[in-house]
Amino acid sequence: MADLSLARLATNFGQFLKFGIVGGSGTLVNLLVVFLSKKIAWWTAGITYQDAFMNLFGSVFHIRWYHVFMTIAFIVANTWNYQINRMWTFKSVSRYSWVRGFFPFLLTGLGAFVVSQIIMTLLMNPVSPIGLPDHIFDDSTGLRTKLYWGTAISIIVAMPFNFVINKLWTFRSKPKAPVVVSDVNPR
Numbered sequence: 001m002a003d004l005s006l007a008r009l010a011t012n013f014g015q016f017l018k019f020g021i022v023g024g025s026g027t028l029v030n031l032l033v034v035f036l037s038k039k040i041a042w043w044t045a046g047i048t049y050q051d052a053f054m055n056l057f058g059s060v061f062h063i064r065w066y067h068v069f070m071t072i073a074f075i076v077a078n079t080w081n082y083q084i085n086r087m088w089t090f091k092s093v094s095r096y097s098w099v100r101g102f103f104p105f106l107l108t109g110l111g112a113f114v115v116s117q118i119i120m121t122l123l124m125n126p127v128s129p130i131g132l133p134d135h136i137f138d139d140s141t142g143l144r145t146k147l148y149w150g151t152a153i154s155i156i157v158a159m160p161f162n163f164v165i166n167k168l169w170t171f172r173s174k175p176k177a178p179v180v181v182s183d184v185n186p187r
Contacts, residue, residue, distance in 0.1 A: 012167070018089040019163050026081040027155050033073035034066075034151050041065060049147045050124075066147050070120060071113075073151070078109040090171035104170040112162035116154035123150040 041047040049069060052062035082105045086098070122128045124146060137146035 015089055015167065016163060019085065019166070020159070022081055022084045022089055023155075023159050023162070025084065026077040027152065029080045030073040030077035030155060031148060031151060033076045034069045034147065037069035037072050038147060041069070064124070066120065066124060066150070067117060069147075070117065070151060070154075074109065074113050074116075078106060078113075081109075082106075085166070085171070101170065105166060108162060108165040108170055111165060112158040115161055116158040119154040119157050120150050123153060 038049050041049075047065055049064065049066040051065050053065050053068050054063045056062060079102075082102055085105075086101065122130050123132050125131050126134060132146050132149060134146075137144055137149060139145050139147075142148065
């Protein structure tokens, strides 16, 4: 029994490492899409990532362009991650069709996305207790761009939540058909 538990632990740890590698590649995809969204918005309309995109119900709160950029990046990176996880991380799991498997992954990703949006908003807000300091992240270079650091940190914080839910729901094994034992003695 201990060998079975040790084997299960090793399998889960291996899947977690693979999920992390895929997540790392997805983070790069996400950051690339955020970067391109930021550049395209600036080049085409002079929009900065801190500009308000939409006011929330007449309040002092706004959805900012960085929320929009992160949403676009999430959709692209989530699709990327699903495909790579399906082909590599959880390839031994019996699964449904691509589309049928994608929607649980997308819903799980949306949960992690909400977590990352909350973290991102807190990191980007200058009056937040965990806000990234403007004197360090002054957008003077790519490595000092608050948007890029906030995006990366928010993805890292949301990753464990994303793994656990995907492991238990999206990529779970299909239940095996029960073995039926007959009471009839064939002679």
